[in-house]
Amino acid sequence: xxxxxxxxxxxxxxxxxxxxxxxxxxxxxxxxxxxxxxxxxxxxxxxxxxxxxxxxxxxxxxxxxxxxxxxxxxxxxxxxxxxxxxxxxxxxxxxxxxxxxxxxxxxxxxxxxxxxxxxxxxxxxxxxxxxxxxxxxxxxxxxxxxxxxxxxxxxxxxxxxxxxxxxxxxxxxxxxxxxxxxxxxxxxxxxxxxxxxxxxxxxxxxxxxxxxxxxxxxxxxxxxxxxxxxxxxxxxxxxxxxxxxxxxxxxxxxxxxxxxxxxxxxxxxxxxxxxxxxxxxxxxxxxxxxxxxxxxxxxxxxxxxxxxxxxxxxxxxxxxxxxxxxxxxxxxxxxxxxxxxxxxxxxxxxxxxxxxxxxxxxxxxxxxxxxxxxxxxxxxxxxxxxxxxxxxxxxxxxxxxxxxxxxxxxxxxxxxxxxxxxxxxxxxxxxxxxxxxxxxxxxxxxxxxxxxxxxxxxxxxxxxxxxxxxxxxxxxxxxxxxxxxxxxxxxxxxxxxx
Numbered sequence: 001x002x003x004x005x006x007x008x009x010x011x012x013x014x015x016x017x018x019x020x021x022x023x024x025x026x027x028x029x030x031x032x033x034x035x036x037x038x039x040x041x042x043x044x045x046x047x048x049x050x051x052x053x054x055x056x057x058x059x060x061x062x063x064x065x066x067x068x069x070x071x072x073x074x075x076x077x078x079x080x081x082x083x084x085x086x087x088x089x090x091x092x093x094x095x096x097x098x099x100x101x102x103x104x105x106x107x108x109x110x111x112x113x114x115x116x117x118x119x120x121x122x123x124x125x126x127x128x129x130x131x132x133x134x135x136x137x138x139x140x141x142x143x144x145x146x147x148x149x150x151x152x153x154x155x156x157x158x159x160x161x162x163x164x165x166x167x168x169x170x171x172x173x174x175x176x177x178x179x180x181x182x183x184x185x186x187x188x189x190x191x192x193x194x195x196x197x198x199x200x201x202x203x204x205x206x207x208x209x210x211x212x213x214x215x216x217x218x219x220x221x222x223x224x225x226x227x228x229x230x231x232x233x234x235x236x237x238x239x240x241x242x243x244x245x246x247x248x249x250x251x252x253x254x255x256x257x258x259x260x261x262x263x264x265x266x267x268x269x270x271x272x273x274x275x276x277x278x279x280x281x282x283x284x285x286x287x288x289x290x291x292x293x294x295x296x297x298x299x300x301x302x303x304x305x306x307x308x309x310x311x312x313x314x315x316x317x318x319x320x321x322x323x324x325x326x327x328x329x330x331x332x333x334x335x336x337x338x339x340x341x342x343x344x345x346x347x348x349x350x351x352x353x354x355x356x357x358x359x360x361x362x363x364x365x366x367x368x369x370x371x372x373x374x375x376x377x378x379x380x381x382x383x384x385x386x387x388x389x390x391x392x393x394x395x396x397x398x399x400x401x402x403x404x405x406x407x408x409x410x411x412x413x414x415x416x417x418x419x420x421x422x423x424x425x426x427x428x429x430x431x432x433x434x435x436x437x438x439x440x441x442x443x444x445x446x447x448x449x450x451x452x453x454x455x456x457x458x459x460x461x462x463x464x465x466x467x468x469x470x471x472x473x474x475x476x477x478x479x480x481x482x483x484x485x486x487x488x489x490x491x492x493x494x495x496x497x498x
Contacts, residue, residue, distance in 0.1 A: 027210040028145055031142055034202050036165070041196040042127070046338070048180040052185045064462065072454045075266040078443040078444065081136050081440050082136075084134065085140075090220060094214045097137045099200070099207075102130070102199060104127075107126055260458060264451075266454065278292070287431040301422055303475060307411075309450050311407070315407065345412060380477035383469050385403070390465075
């Protein structure tokens with residue numbers, strides 16, 4: 001860490017007058033390392049999760065149930081980002097919220113490390129809650145390090161921050177995945193807890209370098225609001241406890257009594273949020289029009305993430321059962337496939353940034369809509385590629401590892417076409433009243449996509465069958481073509497946003 005900190009010869013008291021991190025405020029080092037270790041713990045556990053769920057030495061569940069649990073878990077992480085942001089804004093402030101979140105995540109991983117199926121789901125719930133609390137607030141604190149949106153270092157600071165995300169995501173499957181698969185599943189989950197512990201320690205020790213605004217509660221709850229919120233929370237918690245106690249006592253409880261409500265919430269809540277914003281009479285005509293356009297992007301993004309996130313479930317379970325996971329005769333753990341995406345992101349993101357800039361200078365950069373539709377077509381193409389290894393496996397042979405690498409490569413290119421554009425268009429098209437909430441709305445597209453996958457799995461749909469894979473691939477391609485065909489209508493609705 002110290003080798004990357006330098007002295008800036010500027011007037012004391014100005015931004016950058018102290019030690020810096022690659023030319024950025026020193027607090028960025030704290031947030032970079034915290035996020036890197038948090039992502040290390042998250043992606044390491046996520047790489048092990050579907051494999052542990054189906055393993056004879058794990059929970060020995062069916063592939064469908066494992067996919068449903070995985071999908072519900074991922075959808076919850078993104079769904080809880082909205083209340084997590086609310087806690088940072090209204091209750092604790094970003095800094096305290098992130099500190100508490102780190103402790104909750106670490107406790108969740110430690111609970112997963114216990115050799116008991118009874119505590120396993122509690123551990124997943126704790127990690128999901130902690131991740132939701134942390135996700136929005138740590139990014140907010142990165143923004144606090146700079147003097148407003150016009151600070152020339154701001155975009156670069158977020159770029160450095162996101163490199164930390166991908167470094168953690170790349171290393172996690174290689175370390176946690178190897179230990180979990182080759183030595184002991186629960187030791188792998190314990191390593192995830194250690195990773196989060198290191199991130200939390202880094203955050204607590206380095207928090208003095210963060211901006212003072214990170215400790216401020218922007219819109220604290222009034223006494224009446226606190227009382228009302230606590231009453232409502234207690235009411236719903238009480239209803240849940242009574243309902244599930246009754247199911248348990250009567251002998252009717254099954255895992256689906258948890259999975260089905262959570263997946264339905266993952267679909268219903270995003271729809272409710274969009275409808276509430278769209279029907280808000282305080283929005284002017286231009287904002288209403290932009291929200292109509294945004295719904296196109298939201299639905300298309302939900303289709304994208306529905307397929308993309310199966311890279312950690314459907315593809316991983318297929319690789320475990322039906323792929324030849326070797327390179328030049330050397331066998332590697334199945335969880336290592338989850339390192340392909342982050343290393344490709346780190347390699348290709350600068351190339352894409354240069355490419356778009358080069359096209360822009362010549363006046364040939366594709367529009368937001370063209371990039372978005374291309375991302376959808378590419379994620380559909382990745383599942384058309386998936387049909388090849390599926391056919392090989394159905395013929396009684398093991399599919400080559402390079403087939404799966406090709407699928408992840410295609411999905412990553414699609415992600416680079418769609419995800420940055422989606423984040424950008426979300427901030428540009430957000431109504432002024434909902435400016436701080438719209439990033440959470442974008443995350444709800446991930447929730448809706450993963451919840452849909454969960455519902456399909458609960459319904460007994462085998463997502464590793466060629467017919468279903470072809471149908472999903474076709475859906476993504478059709479959605480991409482539809483967005484492109486109606487691009488003029490969407491452009492009109494977008495108003496002055498390009």
